[in-house]
Amino acid sequence: MPLIQPDFDGQTVITTFEVTPGTAHDLLDALTDAWRDVISKQPGFVAGAVHLNDAQTRIATYSQWARREDYQAMLRTEEMRKRNREINQLCRSFEPVMYEVQSVYGA
Secondary structure, eight states: OOOOOOOOOOOEEEEEEETTTTTHHHHHHHHHHHHHHTGGGSEEEEEEEEEEOSSSEEEEEEEESHHHHHHHHHHHHHHHHHHHHHHHTTTTEEEEEOOOOOOOOOO
């Protein structure tokens, strides 16, 4: 489970997918398979989550990695290159962006 802390020394990646209501659940299925079978098993993977907006027009994923290089290595695997080509067919666009935690707030 993701644990967002200001002293997290790893790499955070937030990816947004633009979809249609007609393809949102197909993409969710493909992402679920990728996270279960490939992404979560990669060296350096810490945690992740998948989110769907109410209108079913956007999906966002949040992942944490021990190092930036671990995330990049996962993307370069033959299996993820294949899966990302398939994922690309199910959405209008997707964009992974690397972030660093700056601050965290809670009740």
